[in-house]
Amino acid sequence: MDNHMEKHALIRLKERALKVRGHILGMAARGGCFVGSALSCTDLVVFLYSRFLNIAKDNLNDPGRDYLFLSKGHAVPVLYGTFAELGFIHPGRLKNHLSTDDSVYWHPNRDIPGIEFHSGSLGHMLAVASGVALECKMKKQDNRIVVIVGDGELNEGSVWEALLIASAYRLDNLVIVVDRNRLQANAGTEDLIPLEPLIPKLQAFGMSVKSIDGHDFQDMEDVFSNIPFEADRPGVVIAHTIRGKGLPEIEDRVDKWFCKYSDEEAGRLIKALKSSNERLLEAI
Amino acid sequence: MNYEELLKEIVLSDERFVVMTAENRSAIRNIPECLGERFIDVGIAEQSMIGIAAGLALRGRIPVVHALSAFLTMRAFEFIRTDIGIAGLPIKLVGAFPGFLSEANGPTHQAIEDIALMRGIPSMNVFCPSDEEDMLIGLETILKSPRPSYIRFNDLESSVKHDNVFHTGRAEILSEGEDITILTYGTLFREANRAMRLLEAEGKSVGLINLRTLKPIDEETIINAAMQTSLLVTVEDHFLAGGLFSILGEMFLRHNVTCRVLPFGLDERWFRPAMLQDILECEGLTGEKIADKILKESEKYAEYIKV
Numbered sequence: 281m282d283n284h285m286e287k288h289a290l291i292r293l294k295e296r297a298l299k300v301r302g303h304i305l306g307m308a309a310r311g312g313c314f315v316g317s318a319l320s321c322t323d324l325v326v327f328l329y330s331r332f333l334n335i336a337k338d339n340l341n342d343p344g345r346d347y348l349f350l351s352k353g354h355a356v357p358v359l360y361g362t363f364a365e366l367g368f369i370h371p372g373r374l375k376n377h378l379s380t381d382d383s384v385y386w387h388p389n390r391d392i393p394g395i396e397f398h399s400g401s402l403g404h405m406l407a408v409a410s411g412v413a414l415e416c417k418m419k420k421q422d423n424r425i426v427v428i429v430g431d432g433e434l435n436e437g438s439v440w441e442a443l444l445i446a447s448a449y450r451l452d453n454l455v456i457v458v459d460r461n462r463l464q465a466n467a468g469t470e471d472l473i474p475l476e477p478l479i480p481k482l483q484a485f486g487m488s489v490k491s492i493d494g495h496d497f498q499d500m501e502d503v504f505s506n507i508p509f510e511a512d513r514p515g516v517v518i519a520h521t522i523r524g525k526g527l528p529e530i531e532d533r534v535d536k537w538f539c540k541y542s543d544e545e546a547g548r549l550i551k552a553l554k555s556s557n558e559r560l561l562e563a564i
Numbered sequence: 565m566n567y568e569e570l571l572k573e574i575v576l577s578d579e580r581f582v583v584m585t586a587e588n589r590s591a592i593r594n595i596p597e598c599l600g601e602r603f604i605d606v607g608i609a610e611q612s613m614i615g616i617a618a619g620l621a622l623r624g625r626i627p628v629v630h631a632l633s634a635f636l637t638m639r640a641f642e643f644i645r646t647d648i649g650i651a652g653l654p655i656k657l658v659g660a661f662p663g664f665l666s667e668a669n670g671p672t673h674q675a676i677e678d679i680a681l682m683r684g685i686p687s688m689n690v691f692c693p694s695d696e697e698d699m700l701i702g703l704e705t706i707l708k709s710p711r712p713s714y715i716r717f718n719d720l721e722s723s724v725k726h727d728n729v730f731h732t733g734r735a736e737i738l739s740e741g742e743d744i745t746i747l748t749y750g751t752l753f754r755e756a757n758r759a760m761r762l763l764e765a766e767g768k769s770v771g772l773i774n775l776r777t778l779k780p781i782d783e784e785t786i787i788n789a790a791m792q793t794s795l796l797v798t799v800e801d802h803f804l805a806g807g808l809f810s811i812l813g814e815m816f817l818r819h820n821v822t823c824r825v826l827p828f829g830l831d832e833r834w835f836r837p838a839m840l841q842d843i844l845e846c847e848g849l850t851g852e853k854i855a856d857k858i859l860k861e862s863e864k865y866a867e868y869i870k871v
Contacts, residue, residue: 343623390651397622401646407612408647411619418601419623438643441612448607 283505285498289331290564293497296365297326298557301526303361303374305546305553311378312540313386314354316523316530318361320461320494321428324519325350325358327500328426328457329366337367340393346423347396347412351405352430352459353387359395360384368394403436405429406456410446413454424507426455432464435473440485443514447486450512455504456487458516459494461523463534478518487516494519526553567591567719570700571628572598574707581707582620585630586613588660591717592630610635614643614655621653628707633659633675633716634666641681648712649685655712657682662716663801664751664835664843671834680806682714683779689713689732690779694753697722702730702776716750723754726774733780738772744858745771745789747808748799749778752828755844756799758851763858778808783815790816790823795862799828799854801835826861828854 300322307313325348329335333346350359364371369392376382383391387400396412399405409427416423433439446454460478462469469475482489488509492499500519509515523537524530527549530539541549568591575581575595582602583595586609596603606613610631617627629636636659637644648655659678666673683690691706693699696719706713709732727736744763748756753774760772771789775781790796798808809827816822828849836846844850848857 397618398646398650401642404615404643404647407615407643408619408622410612411616411621412623413619414604414616415620415623415625438611438615441609442615445606445609445612445616449604 283501285501287564290497291561293326293330294557294560294564296330297323298553299365300326300358300361301553302550303364303371304357305541305550306374307357307360307377307384308539309541309543309546310375312538313357313377314537315357315539316463316533316537317352317355317430318358319525319527320521320523321352321355321459321519322358322525323495323497324428324457324459324500324521325362327497327504329362331501332504333424333426335394340368344421344423347409347425349396349399349405349409349425349427350388351399351402351427352433353399355428355430355459356386356388359388360392363392363394366394402430402433403438406439406442406446409454410442410449410451413446413451414449416453417449417451422453424453424455426457428457428459430464431458431460431462431469431475434458434475435464443482443485443487446514451514452508452510452512454514455507456514456516458518459521460518461521463523463532463537465537467534482516486513488513489516489518491518491520494521495525526556528552528556565700566696567699567703567717568594570703571595574704575599575602575628578626580624580626582625582627583630584613584617584627586610586635588631590660591658591719610640611643614640615647617655618647618651618653621655626654626656626707628656628658630658630660632673633662633678634673637675637678637681637714644682645685649688652687653712654710656707657712657714658717659714660717662718662750664840665718667839667843668837670837674834676802676830676834677806678714678716679778679802680810683806683811685712687711688779689777690716691732691777692716692749693718693776694726694748694750694774695720695722698726698736698753698774698776701726701728705730705732718750720751720754723757730776732777733782734776735782735785736774736776737785738774739770740792741769741771742793743768743770744795744797744862745773745793746797746799747773747775747786747789747812749775749808751801751840752799752849755849755851755854759799759854759858762851762855766859768862775808778811781811781815783819786812786815787819787821790821794824795858795865796823796825797828797858798825799849801849802829804829804831824865826858828857
């Protein structure tokens, strides 16, 4: 591959993802959170902030920065954890999870540096991100705007409405990442309202579509380094993921969307995470 | 000058403004050619228009969005409430053909709960001009306000010369009276004005107040009217629930004010689709019919006091 990642870079990403997963479990032990969803896109979020997006602690208000919108807002612990690692927020803030004294709750809000907009109601962020993308085009700036949508979220009609518009306005500065874990809140996506064949659907709406393994950093590097995939077309990256990734006992389990753990359980799970990560690192 | 001309002037004077529509160009036909990229038509997609407007506003723009009132305030309600309301973004919502102005379109197009919906959103201002002149007097202030705002579009020909000083939250007092005060806004202003003249010809002392903004609302003027006159009358082309009548009820409870109120509006039903003048006749909302009913009510009250 053209963009073969150095071993050290790969190790750094894996270590950062491990720390973020640890933070997510910490929040699951402080009142619970949407663990399955957050773990599903942890590798993606860590990759995007570490290797792709021009977003850093010192440019969070710079109009030239890139943008990331988490449309599947309930996965927000992954952002809190990532932002703690990147220094956007003090890691101590994570201990305030669900406290009325802070704003570290179950959906994103702009009291947290790094959160561009509140989300939680599904099917909103693609339109909001399209507005940002359109404005960047009007200013002839080359910011990139990434939206992470859940696959279950694709049930919402507003997503498809916004795709039509993004395509009409040729927003090739927009990248839609579909966290394709094939599970929605209570059911498999294909058992409820089947999305497949998804690629041709998105292509028919004017998108330029690529698929990746959403837990393989090299795969992400190869695909994201080719954005925009095509001039004048918004890009879609379908990231095949596993809900609950990293915790074998909840991986791909339809009943493990929201999880609440005791301190002991969380401690045990973090230990399990670490040992599986050691095996991963050894394999590099 | 009309709405489109004034809008164009304001928008051209400030780069931050963008004009949007969900494929409703009735009031802005000549805007696209002079705004270039700052005109955005998203097609028939009200909710996405609001989301996109929020994105534009996050980057410092002030979107002025256009759609039919019914579809803007209801189809896109959750987007307005969530993307504009929670963030308090300075987006301007222009709702066309509200209330009786949907004429013969039928109940699908009747925005007669729009004020109830929009005023329920924290930080949202609600501007309900009584005619085109009134709308133009307030337009610049509303567009330049840092708050999200709903404009209940009304380009009816003016029946009076309006006070050209506009303040958000301040009513226009056309006359003051001791017997009756008519409170109104929007399309029915002309009929309310006519009712006032007819009642005056009957020897009544009648006040007429054009509220202009329903949120914030001019509490001082309304409470003064409640204290100084025997009968308050509300006249609106909106459901009684959530409109001016409701606002008065809430206000009077909060301020411990009691007074007689005779409401004209729509109580739990849609109106008969027809052309405006026929709707007014059918609904009993011409100046003559309003005046008649007020007279009867005030006589009933006079009897009641005697007893």
